[in-house]
Amino acid sequence: MLSFEATQTGYRLLGEVDEEADFSQLPEGALELDLSGIRRVNSTGIRNWIRWKERLAQPPVLRDVPSILVLELSMLPDLSRGTKIRSIRAPYAHPVTGERIEVLFEGETLAWIRDHRRVPPQLAPDGATQLEFDEDENNYFEFLHNGAEVAGR
Amino acid sequence: MTSRVEPFVVFVDEAFLAASGGSDLPSRGRIHVVGAPDEILPWMSESHDGSRTAILLSARFEDALSAIAARDVWRWRVLATGAPSRRAFLRVAPWLKGPQPSLEMELVRTYADKSAALSRLEVALVEANVPRPFVNGIVTATDECLQNAIFDAHPVLSMGARRSDFDLDPPVELGFELDDGLVTVAVRDPYGTFDRASFNAALLRHDGRRGDASPRGCEESGGLRIGFAFMLRNSSALSVEVQDGRSTTVRLVTDTRQPFRRFLGSGKILDFVSWGE
Numbered sequence: 001m002l003s004f005e006a007t008q009t010g011y012r013l014l015g016e017v018d019e020e021a022d023f024s025q026l027p028e029g030a031l032e033l034d035l036s037g038i039r040r041v042n043s044t045g046i047r048n049w050i051r052w053k054e055r056l057a058q059p060p061v062l063r064d065v066p067s068i069l070v071l072e073l074s075m076l077p078d079l080s081r082g083t084k085i086r087s088i089r090a091p092y093a094h095p096v097t098g099e100r101i102e103v104l105f106e107g108e109t110l111a112w113i114r115d116h117r118r119v120p121p122q123l124a125p126d127g128a129t130q131l132e133f134d135e136d137e138n139n140y141f142e143f144l145h146n147g148a149e150v151a152g153r
Numbered sequence: 154m155t156s157r158v159e160p161f162v163v164f165v166d167e168a169f170l171a172a173s174g175g176s177d178l179p180s181r182g183r184i185h186v187v188g189a190p191d192e193i194l195p196w197m198s199e200s201h202d203g204s205r206t207a208i209l210l211s212a213r214f215e216d217a218l219s220a221i222a223a224r225d226v227w228r229w230r231v232l233a234t235g236a237p238s239r240r241a242f243l244r245v246a247p248w249l250k251g252p253q254p255s256l257e258m259e260l261v262r263t264y265a266d267k268s269a270a271l272s273r274l275e276v277a278l279v280e281a282n283v284p285r286p287f288v289n290g291i292v293t294a295t296d297e298c299l300q301n302a303i304f305d306a307h308p309v310l311s312m313g314a315r316r317s318d319f320d321l322d323p324p325v326e327l328g329f330e331l332d333d334g335l336v337t338v339a340v341r342d343p344y345g346t347f348d349r350a351s352f353n354a355a356l357l358r359h360d361g362r363r364g365d366a367s368p369r370g371c372e373e374s375g376g377l378r379i380g381f382a383f384m385l386r387n388s389s390a391l392s393v394e395v396q397d398g399r400s401t402t403v404r405l406v407t408d409t410r411q412p413f414r415r416f417l418g419s420g421k422i423l424d425f426v427s428w429g430e
Contacts, residue, residue: 001268018296020264020317040271040289042296043380044304044315068289075379091286098412100285134286136417 002045005037010060012037017045017069023052032086036064046072050079061151063087067102067135074142081147085110090140092122092131100134107152114144256328256339264317267299270327274338281331286413290387291336291405297380298340298403299325306344306401334410339402346401347393352425355381385421392424 002021005012010032016039026033053059063086065073070088073080088110089102103122105113113119119141122131133140144150261267271292278288302325304315326341347355385391388405395401408416 016268018317019300019315040292040296042293042300043383044300046379047315067286068293072379075382093412093414098284100413132412132414134412134414136414 007032007034010034014038016040016042017049018042019044019048021045021048023049026052028056029058031060032063033060034063035066035069036089038066038069041068041072046076046079050076053079053083059083061086064104065089067091067140070140070143073148074139074146077146080143083143083148084151085143085148086151090119091134093134094124094129095132096129101131107150110144110150113141114150117141256330256337258326258328258339258341260324261299261303261327262321262324263319266324267296267303271296271299274327274329277329277331278336283331283334283336283409284413287336287387287407287409287416290383291338291407294384294387294405294407295327295329295338295340297383298338298405299327300380301403302340302342302344302346302401306342306346308344334408336407336409337404338407339404341400341402343400345395345399346403348395348427352393386417388421389416389419390422390424392422392426394424395427 002013002015002017004025005014011026012034014037018040019042059082061084065085065088067089070090073083073085087104087106090105092101092103093099094101101122101124109120119133119137122133123129124131259266259270261270274295275288275292278291279285283291300315303319303321304310307319307321310319323343325344327339328341329336329338331337384403384405387407389408390404390406392404392406393401394404408419411419
């Protein structure tokens with residue numbers, strides 16, 4: 001089930017984007033959507049999202065997009081086109097322990113990735129160990145080249 | 154139910170061979186179908202049920218599927234990679250021995266059943282210390298398998314929009330098993346989710362990254378082709394088994410005993426078996 005929690009700048013989505021997701025509950029007009037609470041996504045839910053987005057005069061701004069949704073954005077140009085992205089989560093892994101760390105990438109960093117077509121290096125909390133990007137680097141950020149816009153702060 | 158000893162094909166996708174830096178498998182460059190079980194081939198590996206599994210050729214994936222369709226071959230396996238630029242490894246795994254020993258299957262009739270089953274799967278994977286990206290991927294792939302069975306194959310639901318108020322009779326079945334880092338998920342349906350033609354078509358449409366999210370694509374397919382892409386992306390082996398032209402079991406096996414990023418670049422095994430036609 002998908003629920004919507006009002007925030008200072010828009011709404012936070014909580015739960016599953018699936019066949020029961022009803023985006024018509026969201027008001028029309030400029031919206032900022034915090035996606036950090038999304039737990040699961042399936043293709044029917046994405047279809048519902050796209051149908052809702054197609055009807056909007058202004059696309060929402062997405063923040064804190066979880067990796068499961070970043071993948072969808074990168075795989076579906078019609079989903080990413082015209083969408084404004086404020087921040088996403090990018091997964092890195094410790095090369096020894098395998099611990100996965102999700103790093104928040106915002107406007108300037110996203111623009112850098114878009115322009116340089118590579119992921120920025122990240123250090124582990126110890127300040128010395130270089131983390132490894134834990135996804136397909138060639139595909140993960142494809143949304144930046146599929147028409148998604150990087151939204152400023 | 155009978156099993157026939159009929160022509161079968163095993164082939165290696167050329168891109169896979171290139172990605173793995175070549176291999177000790179000789180390449181023939183043309184399709185060859187084994188017509189009789191006692192044909193002698195210079196390279197053979199025994200499958201666990203005693204039937205011969207021969208690596209016969211390398212070919213472009215599309216060419217091989219077209220040739221198989223033209224010859225009406227009912228059983229084939231391809232060793233393939235989803236990303237030609239990636240390093241890949243070759244595994245020759247035993248052929249499916251007909252219907253697999255049954256996993257403990259639960260019935261999925263409603264949206265609530267589906268949600269509960271996916272939640273149970275997620276909890277089981279987390280409790281077994283399966284790394285989180287694998288958990289997310291396996292649950293996503295399982296959800297897509299269930300949707301295929303529920304929405305694309307059901308005679309009534311396939312005609313309309315996808316919704317959450319379904320109540321299936323007969324139900325779809327879901328089972329899963331964890332075995333030392335190997336996660337097996339099976340989804341069985343009585344609605345004919347896949348046949349040879351539709352499975353081949355799904356594979357040929359899939360280019361490893363893209364789905365069709367145009368509004369027209371959404372309407373025509375009843376969903377997004379990205380579902381099949383996620384099934385492939387999040388598994389090490391995908392098999393489709395069709396019995397009597399109707400009952401379909403889709404089985405996903407994921408090897409979680411490796412870093413996730415290495416898994417993403419690893420080779421895939423794809424099986425299709427049709428029994429009893």
